[in-house]
Amino acid sequence: MSTSPYRSWIEVSLRQIADNFNAIKLVVGPAVEVMPVVKADAYRHGAIEVSRALVDRGARWLAVSNVEEGVALRQAGIAGRILVMADFLPAGRVAMLEHKLTPVLHSLDDLRELDELARQRGTLADYHLKIDSGMGRLGTRAAVGEIHQAITAARNVRLEGLMTHFASVSDFSSRQTGEQTRYFLGLCEALRTAGIVPPMAHMSSTGAIAYGRREAWCDMVRPGHAIYGYTSPARGKGPPNLLHVKPALTWKASVLTVKEVHGGALIGYGGMYRAPEAMRIAVLAVGYADGLPHRLSNKGHVIACGQRVPILGAVSMDMTTIDATHCPALKPGDAVTLLGSEGDVSIDAQEMARVAGTISYSVLCAISSRVKRVYL
Numbered sequence: 004m005s006t007s008p009y010r011s012w013i014e015v016s017l018r019q020i021a022d023n024f025n026a027i028k029l030v031v032g033p034a035v036e037v038m039p040v041v042k043a044d045a046y047r048h049g050a051i052e053v054s055r056a057l058v059d060r061g062a063r064w065l066a067v068s069n070v071e072e073g074v075a076l077r078q079a080g081i082a083g084r085i086l087v088m089a090d091f092l093p094a095g096r097v098a099m100l101e102h103k104l105t106p107v108l109h110s111l112d113d114l115r116e117l118d119e120l121a122r123q124r125g126t127l128a129d130y131h132l133k134i135d136s137g138m139g140r141l142g143t144r145a146a147v148g149e150i151h152q153a154i155t156a157a158r159n160v161r162l163e164g165l166m167t168h169f170a171s172v173s174d175f176s177s178r179q180t181g182e183q184t185r186y187f188l189g190l191c192e193a194l195r196t197a198g199i200v201p202p203m204a205h206m207s208s209t210g211a212i213a214y215g216r217r218e219a220w221c222d223m224v225r226p227g228h229a230i231y232g233y234t235s236p237a238r239g240k241g242p243p244n245l246l247h248v249k250p251a252l253t254w255k256a257s258v259l260t261v262k263e264v265h266g267g268a269l270i271g272y273g274g275m276y277r278a279p280e281a282m283r284i285a286v287l288a289v290g291y292a293d294g295l296p297h298r299l300s301n302k303g304h305v306i307a308c309g310q311r312v313p314i315l316g317a318v319s320m321d322m323t324t325i326d327a328t329h330c331p332a333l334k335p336g337d338a339v340t341l342l343g344s345e346g347d348v349s350i351d352a353q354e355m356a357r358v359a360g361t362i363s364y365s366v367l368c369a370i371s372s373r374v375k376r377v378y379l
């Protein structure tokens with residue numbers, strides 16, 4: 004059992020992240036660029052450290068969600084290409100160009116505005132244009148002719164990539180991915196026929212890589228979840244998962260106190276748990292303010308002394324109580340594992356998400372900044 008000076012902390016293996024990156028490259032092959040997605044602070048693994056590790060291992064492109072995230076990487080000295088996938092707000096446009104971030108434009112109006120800005124500044128900017136192929140979120144739904152006209156008219160900027168994003172990529176009971184792929188590839192082909200041939204097209208996130216949707220790999224793929232060691236299970240009759248990746252993050256918390264309670268004792272807010280008999284409980288220095296889902300109350304498990312033990316009662320803001328009856332050695336200052344493994348017992352973000360009624364992405368992104376980060 005390890006001890007630590009922290010209340011709660013995550014240990015991030017940069018080697019595992021690099022191994023996951025390599026595993027993805029192996030699957031898509033050398034002709035397809037792999038652009039790791041490091042938005043949302045690299046799904047809480049730490050965008051700067053993760054980006055540095057990936058660039059060291061040969062990543063030429065990184066993707067973020069907004070300008071602020073891109074600027075933070077530039078200020079940390081990250082020099083490669085950075086694609087800003089979800090932001091083209093007026094307030095961030097100048098910073099986008101000044102920091103040589105590459106915008107994804109979501110409409111033909113965005114394109115006219117970028118063109119005008121580039122003209123005023125006398126710089127040539129590259130951009131990627133997002134097509135709404137059926138997800139119904141960001142991206143243009145304009146017809147080919149209109150897109151062609153807007154691209155041709157924007158003389159101060161250069162179309163570097165066409166992209167789209169899937170709504171149901173791991174769901175093999177739905178036809179949506181096939182329909183989106185046909186729409187997007189058809190549009191690319193029509194533009195090509197009309198003389199517009201951008202250097203890249205890209206549409207695949209983790210699910211399209213894992214389940215071998217090769218027609219969607221095009222010139223570049225955009226994995227996020229897989230970089231951090233996760234793939235979502237396929238719904239319906241999916242093909243085998245091609246990706247061999249492992250979680251890179253372990254989440255731990257310290258024991259604040261251990262005590263005996265009598266049979267019938269109530270534990271925590273609302274008296275949600277009543278001890279059926281005399282038992283030993285441990286109070287952990289982690290709660291929902293650290294990102295531990297409140298919905299694990301009376302339902303979730305943690306790993307203490309190499310065993311899976313239940314969470315008793317409500318997860319509170321700063322504390323969580325567990326059953327330590329079968330861990331006689333557990334004492335204040337010891338560490339327990341919320342996400343990760345001890346020996347052959349493990350809990351990952353997918354399991355935690357299932358119990359909490361959410362998705363693994365949300366479990367990872369919820370780990371708050373109050374939780375210290377340690378790099379291995």
Ligand SMILES: *Cc1c(COP(=O)(O)O)cnc(C)c1O
Pocket residue numbers: 040042088168207208209210225226227228229
């Ligand atoms: C977040 C995101 C990705 C990465 O998705 P994963 O499922 O984490 O691999 C790729 N593309 C876009 C546009 C995204 O927003």
